Amino acid sequence: MPDYQTHTYDVLVIGAGGAGLSAAIEASSAGVSVGVICKSLLGKAHTVMAEGGIAAAMGNVDERDNWRVHFADTMRGGQYLNNWRMAELHAKEAPDCVRELEAWGALFDRTKDGRILQRNFGGHRYPRLAHVGDRTGLEMIRTLQDHGIHQGIAVHMECTVLRLLTADGRVVGAFGYDRERGRFLLFQAKAIVLATGGIGRAFKITSNSWEYTGDGHALAYHAGAALMDMEFVQFHPTGMVWPPSVMGILVTEGVRGEGGVLRNKEGRRFMFDDIPELYRAQTADNEEEGWRYTQGDRNARRPPELLTRDHVARCIVREIKEGRGSPHGGVFLDISWIKERLPKAEEHIKKKLPSMYHQFKQLADIDITKEPMEVGPTTHYMMGGVQVDGDTQMSTVPGLFAAGECAAGLHGANRLGGNSLSDLLVFGKRAGRYAAAFAKENTAGAIDADQIQQAAAAALQPFERSGSEGPYQVQQKLQEIMQDLVGIVRTESEMKQALVEVEKLRQRAAKVSVQGNREYNNGWHTALDLPNMLTVSEAVTRAAIEREESRGAHFREDHTAKSAEFGKINIVIGKGADGETKIARRPIPEMPAELKQTIEEMQ
Amino acid sequence: MPSATFSIWRGDRESGGLKDYSTEVSEGMVVLDAVHKIQAEQANDLSLRWNCKAGKCGSCSAEINGLPKLMCMTRLNTLPLDRPVTVEPMRSFPPIKDLVTDVSWNFRVKQGIKKFKPRPPDAPDGTWRMAQQDIDRVQEFRKCIECFLCQDVCHVLREHHHFDGFAGPRYFVHIAALEMHPLDVEDRVEELKKAHGIGYCNITTCCRKVCPESITITENAIIPLKERVADHFYDPLSRLFRMFQSKKKEGTHAGTETAAQGRDSGSAGAR
Numbered sequence: 059m060p061d062y063q064t065h066t067y068d069v070l071v072i073g074a075g076g077a078g079l080s081a082a083i084e085a086s087s088a089g090v091s092v093g094v095i096c097k098s099l100l101g102k103a104h105t106v107m108a109e110g111g112i113a114a115a116m117g118n119v120d121e122r123d124n125w126r127v128h129f130a131d132t133m134r135g136g137q138y139l140n141n142w143r144m145a146e147l148h149a150k151e152a153p154d155c156v157r158e159l160e161a162w163g164a165l166f167d168r169t170k171d172g173r174i175l176q177r178n179f180g181g182h183r184y185p186r187l188a189h190v191g192d193r194t195g196l197e198m199i200r201t202l203q204d205h206g207i208h209q210g211i212a213v214h215m216e217c218t219v220l221r222l223l224t225a226d227g228r229v230v231g232a233f234g235y236d237r238e239r240g241r242f243l244l245f246q247a248k249a250i251v252l253a254t255g256g257i258g259r260a261f262k263i264t265s266n267s268w269e270y271t272g273d274g275h276a277l278a279y280h281a282g283a284a285l286m287d288m289e290f291v292q293f294h295p296t297g298m299v300w301p302p303s304v305m306g307i308l309v310t311e312g313v314r315g316e317g318g319v320l321r322n323k324e325g326r327r328f329m330f331d332d333i334p335e336l337y338r339a340q341t342a343d344n345e346e347e348g349w350r351y352t353q354g355d356r357n358a359r360r361p362p363e364l365l366t367r368d369h370v371a372r373c374i375v376r377e378i379k380e381g382r383g384s385p386h387g388g389v390f391l392d393i394s395w396i397k398e399r400l401p402k403a404e405e406h407i408k409k410k411l412p413s414m415y416h417q418f419k420q421l422a423d424i425d426i427t428k429e430p431m432e433v434g435p436t437t438h439y440m441m442g443g444v445q446v447d448g449d450t451q452m453s454t455v456p457g458l459f460a461a462g463e464c465a466a467g468l469h470g471a472n473r474l475g476g477n478s479l480s481d482l483l484v485f486g487k488r489a490g491r492y493a494a495a496f497a498k499e500n501t502a503g504a505i506d507a508d509q510i511q512q513a514a515a516a517a518l519q520p521f522e523r524s525g526s527e528g529p530y531q532v533q534q535k536l537q538e539i540m541q542d543l544v545g546i547v548r549t550e551s552e553m554k555q556a557l558v559e560v561e562k563l564r565q566r567a568a569k570v571s572v573q574g575n576r577e578y579n580n581g582w583h584t585a586l587d588l589p590n591m592l593t594v595s596e597a598v599t600r601a602a603i604e605r606e607e608s609r610g611a612h613f614r615e616d617h618t619a620k621s622a623e624f625g626k627i628n629i630v631i632g633k634g635a636d637g638e639t640k641i642a643r644r645p646i647p648e649m650p651a652e653l654k655q656t657i658e659e660m661q
Numbered sequence: 662m663p664s665a666t667f668s669i670w671r672g673d674r675e676s677g678g679l680k681d682y683s684t685e686v687s688e689g690m691v692v693l694d695a696v697h698k699i700q701a702e703q704a705n706d707l708s709l710r711w712n713c714k715a716g717k718c719g720s721c722s723a724e725i726n727g728l729p730k731l732m733c734m735t736r737l738n739t740l741p742l743d744r745p746v747t748v749e750p751m752r753s754f755p756p757i758k759d760l761v762t763d764v765s766w767n768f769r770v771k772q773g774i775k776k777f778k779p780r781p782p783d784a785p786d787g788t789w790r791m792a793q794q795d796i797d798r799v800q801e802f803r804k805c806i807e808c809f810l811c812q813d814v815c816h817v818l819r820e821h822h823h824f825d826g827f828a829g830p831r832y833f834v835h836i837a838a839l840e841m842h843p844l845d846v847e848d849r850v851e852e853l854k855k856a857h858g859i860g861y862c863n864i865t866t867c868c869r870k871v872c873p874e875s876i877t878i879t880e881n882a883i884i885p886l887k888e889r890v891a892d893h894f895y896d897p898l899s900r901l902f903r904m905f906q907s908k909k910k911e912g913t914h915a916g917t918e919t920a921a922q923g924r925d926s927g928s929a930g931a932r
């Protein structure tokens with residue numbers, strides 16, 4: 059038997075981003091014991107990087123906003139594949155969650171009358187994003203962290219979960235290691251909340267950090283839970299493209315919300331050339347009206363730069379492919395032009411977008427108050443994930459919950475900006491509440507020593523091999539394959555090729571060796587992340603082959619139209635009894651008449 | 662492609678030393694890119710922390726050519742590449758491995774600081790009203806990314822190892838953010854002197870100079886806090902005034918506002 063330390067909690071939360079911390083706070087205030095595990099130090103999770111804001115229909119800037127409008131916007135953005143119950147709860151509960159953050163010390167930018175200010179963002183009909191300049195995620199995670207540490211929650215920083223432990227069809231614990239010493243850890247728990255974030259590291263150009271290796275998706279899959287909507291990977295239209303070392307780093311949509319415009323090398327605002335039917339009525343058809351919208355004119359319609367991300371990303375790809383791109387293979391994003399319209403524009407930009415100013419100045423020698431930026435699409439967000447119940451966030455495995463980016467449902471085929479941070483708060487809280495309830499109703503399950511044995515043995519194998527290649531080469535190759543063959547524009551033949559390549563990489567991954575010992579060994583950590591990346595890459599590819607249509611973030615060159623048939627189903631992936639991947643089409647449940655009517659009214 | 666040499670500290674809790682690695686460098690690269698390249702190609706087990714690669718998470722702190730910096734925000738074109746670039750872990754904290762140090766002490770210090778406590782809501786719907794100008798000043802402190810570079814350079818920690826009884830600049834910024842928060846009604850002045858040892862700071866401004874978020878740590882956070890401490894402990898008149906105020910503070914909501922304003926005007930002279 060391997061050596062390990064044991065920790066026992068009623069509820070174990072895996073992940074300390076916005077979703078994990080919200081879940082932990084809620085569960086502990088329900089009176090159960092709570093442990094939180096995270097791969098990085100506390101406060102460094104992805105949530106810290108979020109820039110633009112938190113979507114919540116508070117109506118502080120435009121009182122016409124309310125949950126119904128937010129619900130309809132979210133469903134339209136998701137092309138109606140969303141779990142409508144989640145979209146409904148999210149729209150209804152987000153405002154209170156934002157107010158709760160304020161009560162815990164978060165300081166949002168203010169309106170003239172002293173309330174929380176809200177800004178415009180793509181796909182949201184009214185100004186809806188509560189924000190703090192362009193560092194909203196930092197404000198959010200710090201507030202949750204500082205509140206959480208006084209709640210008696212046990213935090214295990216720099217620990218990684220390798221496997222979920224199951225017994226009698228439910229989850230009973232988790233097995234992992236601490237990064238610092240490389241010692242094994244057993245967490246016994248009555249309920250587990252997965253809040254592990256996304257999968258962006260499976261792609262070459264990404265705004266995501268090393269943490270985003272799809273661990274939660276893979277852990278859930280191997281524990282027998284169903285994954286849903288895996289074909290929907292969001293490519294954010296604006297990532298940095300130059301210099302090469304910063305390629306993929308995000309340029310917040312807030313730039314466009316503040317009046318930034320996209321141009322090709324001919325100086326044309328190409329977004330006016332292609333406005334989808336679904337959005338025509340809500341989109342400005344001239345530059346003047348678009349500008350007025352960004353400056354708060356309530357009678358103006360939004361400029362086409364603020365159309366949904368999938369669409370803007372594809373328009374950019376088209377411009378680049380057709381030879382109208384910028385020198386370094388992107389397009390131009392210009393905020394400096396607003397000096398033609400605003401006095402003191404430079405100061406205004408620095409005030410509204412301080413970290414963007416800083417980022418370009420320091421990393422690319424570009425002063426965004428004076429010259430345009432060059433931008434191109436970057437892998438950003440995973441809409442797909444663990445299939446959960448809309449109310450409780452429980453997966454198809456009893457006792458296993460999921461919230462935040464690693465859960466599926468709220469965003470459907472495409473997420474609106476700002477809807478993630480609110481997702482974390484609303485569903486993190488719900489997952490925490492129902493996990494606590496589950497823990498109260500159930501006793502601890504028995505731990506199966508075989509499962510521990512297997513996980514430990516697999517984890518140590520890379521040390522026992524020698525002379526073979528290291529993990530980084532395999533990781534890089536996978537990133538290239540996914541980027542090239544399962545990226546923004548997809549076709550069946552390329553994706554089938556990707557499956558073949560992924561299988562080859564699986565063989566290579568099974569042979570990688572690492573040098574050194576178990577203490578804080580990044581090479582070993584990377585070797586252990588590889589199987590998860592391969593699992594999610596395969597799931598993404600299979601789901602993308604299955605969906606023979608183009609919808610939201612999923613664009614098929616060989617099926618460019620939307621299909622009514624595929625509009626009625628979600629694609630679900632699960633692990634079969636013999637370890638094989640099962641793929642199924644799950645009909646979307648009928649929406650209640652009241653919600654249907656809401657959507658009609660908001661057309 | 663031209664190449665450059667990086668002298669990276671390799672070692673563990675007990676011992677270690679600089680080791681040279683040559684690698685190709687290209688336009689726009691930052692130190693973190695070079696270290697990653699070395700890790701992928703020559704030293705798979707090299708340990709470091711990073712997350713965002715954009716100066717937002719405060720994970721990649723190190724000492725580059727002896728200066729405390731974020732590796733992800735240090736462009737190679739700002740360093741002389743004709744000699745090796747040294748990359749070392751933060752020296753004030755116990756080493757764990759290579760560039761990774763044990764910063765857990767910082768998290769424990771934070772736990773010992775009294776949490777945010779808001780005044781009662783201003784509006785019947787449970788919300789507050791605040792003016793933008795009142796929060797601007799505190800937002801400066803809230804930009805902190807907890808990189809701990811300021812802790813790393815502070816001589817009270819670095820040379821005098823005063824880890825008991827001194828919170829360090831990061832936490833003076835944190836306390837300032839709480840104390841000057843327009844809604845906060847908690848009082849942390851006693852602990853500032855006793856538990857958090859603000860008196861040990863002799864305003865050398867080293868911390869402010871290294872802060873990657875350009876927070877004016879000394880002038881805007883530490884000095885105003887020191888003044889509050891001085892008022893509280895040494896000025897009998899203001900002590901009397903405070904006793905009177907704190908009675909009011911417990912009473913009505915209007916009272917707390919005056920108290921907050923009173924505290925703020927106390928520090929205005931320093932800025």
Ligand SMILES: Cc1cc2nc3c(=O)[nH]c(=O)nc-3n(C[C@H](O)[C@H](O)[C@H](O)COP(=O)(O)OP(=O)(O)OC[C@H]3O[C@@H](n4cnc5c(N)ncnc54)[C@H](O)[C@@H]3O)c2cc1C
Binds near residue numbers: 072078095110113438
């Ligand atoms: C640059 C950028 C800007 C963004 N801006 C916005 C915005 O303005 N508005 C918006 O709504 N959204 C935005 N997003 C999206 C949003 O930030 C993320 O989707 C969200 O923060 C994810 O939160 P989370 O709690 O689900 O996961 P995270 O915050 O990523 O946390 C995941 C946690 O899980 C832990 N973990 C993972 N695997 C394991 C494991 N195996 N064992 C133990 N722990 C594990 C990690 O260590 C981490 O603590 C942005 C994203 C990026 C990258």
Ligand code: SF4
Binds near residue numbers: 830864866869
């Ligand atoms: S100013 Fe004070 S806190 Fe800052 S480095 Fe100097 S002694 Fe330390």
Ligand code: SF4
Binds near residue numbers: 719804811812830874
């Ligand atoms: S105050 Fe500045 S230097 Fe200190 S931890 Fe915060 S960001 Fe880093």
Ligand code: FES
Binds near residue numbers: 710715720
């Ligand atoms: S990696 Fe986040 S600050 Fe450097």
